[in-house]
Amino acid sequence: MINVLIVDDEPLARKELRRVLSKAEDIAIIGECSNAIDAVGMINREKPDVVFLDIQMPRVSGIEMLSMLDHEKMPHIVFLTAYDEYAVQAFEQHAFDYLLKPVNQARLDKTLQRLRRDREPQKIGLLPGANQLRQIPCFGQHHVQLLRMEEVEYVASGISGVYVVATDGSEKPTALPLHILQDRTPLLRCHRQYLVNVDYIEKINFLENGLAEIHTRRGHVIPVSRRFFPQIKERLGIL
Template sequence: MTHYSAILIDDEIHCNESLELLLAECFPQVVVAAKFSTPGEALSWLKNNRPDLVFLDIEMPGMNGFELLGRLGPSLRFDVIFVTAYDQYAIKAFQYSAINYLLKPVDQQELRTTLLRWSERTEKVLSTKQLDLMYELLKQSAREKKRIALPTHDGLEFIEIQQIIRCESDSNYTRIHSFNGERHLICRTLKEVEKVLGESGFLRVHHSHLVNPSYVQKLIRTDGGSIVMVDDTEIPFSKGKKDRMYELISRAEKI
């Protein structure tokens, strides 16, 4: 069994203590090497040591979690899971940039699921591109988001949201089909993808399909109804989704 070293950084000591207990119970492969209640001490330690994973609180006195990462320079040598009670816009920024996060109070099953996914990844270092995208999204706040990071087994793919034609469920994974013909298999369920892309207008027309209405090529009303996407894929409607799709299609100019 592969073991990973981790450090915990949170100004609330009891949060570090409870997280350490949860790790020992649900994911003993992650071994806590150190715990810090002040970001300054953690920064000094990180300059001389290299853990595999850092559990990092965001709001801390003197230096928040983002500032701590900034002081370590552009090339981080570890991955990060933010542990936070942050607002909805920050959560969306984490989701779009594929940065791992846990909400306080930390749920044991959420912790285990997050770590299982993390352990399956080939690349286990937080990338500069991820951080840049996250900072960009935090600045945008509630404004329209244009890019998304797709977490693949061997790293990340950064693509324009409007390049995505459709998303297809594949068990606990999702296949992303892009307009340029590229396909990406990501380790996220379709339900999780829907939470992110739903606010960009994507519609779940079937339990296995999430589509970008901009790429619907044809509407078929026979046999229960279906749509044909620009990549010639025909997708049937689920019950309850037909009216919503007809509503979207009806906005198009007719001749």
Template sequence: MTPPVPISVLVVDDEPLARRNLVVLLQGDPDIGSIEECASGAEAVAAIRRRKPDLLFLDVQMPECDGFDVLELLGTDGPQTIIFVTAHDEYALRAFEAGALDYLLKPFDDARFTRVLARAKEKIARYASHQQAPRRLVVKAPRRLLFIDVSDVDWVEAASYYACLHVGQEAHLIRRTMAELERDVGDSFIRIHRSTIVNLARVSGLELQSSGDYAVVLRSGIRLRLSRRYRQALQSRLIAAPSPA
């Protein structure tokens, strides 16, 4: 599958040498178009909102605003394809939970970079070929495939290298990132926490907790943690959304 070209890229790292290394490698690929650099997380947030790059190389450890902070600040405005760059492998799991396609562990060689970039281009091509959100999600189960209607999913949570689809009393693991699923399920879902997205039609209300935070209450009675960062967006969507039949 061939990605649309040219691919726009944003490289975010507070170390000039690290940024330069990535830029040089990217310039050697004929599918790469514009390449922009940012030296801080704050710069990255502004640049992503302004340029909307196809591909983001994002350093984890940066002063004041690190890579995870960048994605939380962006919410659904983040790029569809994100590759974390880190010198510490303990961030790998959290990177996948945050929606990263892959991560580069410093120092990395050209072969590793080439494999990661190939995966990124495949993902960009896949999204370019789908103009609408799919009506069904495919879940691989032992000796069978399950086809789950998106509208039947109550909520989705990050589960290590997988995501867990909650459908009524059932739960299904799917090897997709939260960022991928958030885009696939479309506008009928909304993120309420960095590791949770929920079907708006299943939300019955918000409940104030003793901690001062709110929980999202589903029609099934399940309560899900609501991050303060996403509360205003959720309330706006709930007010604007039509009542379910």
């Protein structure tokens, strides 16, 4: 069986896609989401094989949602889009599966045949915007909260996982590892366990043996390792 998640903000579009997918005996629809925020949480929890993803959604688009996921552990994505010449060209150039809305049964059947035959790893990072994380998804027991970059003081990795320290002092867990946050956000890597928002750095104390520590505006002290110190000095214009 191929476990499928449908993500589309239009109820009628979800209903129609569910109807045409239900004709295939080897397709199991494990859920539907009306927005990208709910979809991120469900993808991490349920780990579907395939996600039928609408591109044009309010607040967080389908492409932006992809930036919130670990590209190495992602389900296969089939994009849903109204006719958009640029988007279609981008999908075809990188051999992504896509369906034009409203979904045509014959075209869907071809997509399902490809999914049954093979689901090679998709190079999601090639899509414009898929590597640009403007908000960090933080997961609660029954919700996903999005933190904008200006709301993030620093991010740390500990025994219990990765957590975001917000500017209000609260700590919020995220499923994204530090290397993804480093690559997709303006946060600065200062230590193997820490990323810091440069806008909240108050001062840097230089220690012995090439070490240092960052003091944030809220009074937190973050270690700086020798490995990352040259990058920090370059980023902050320290000679």
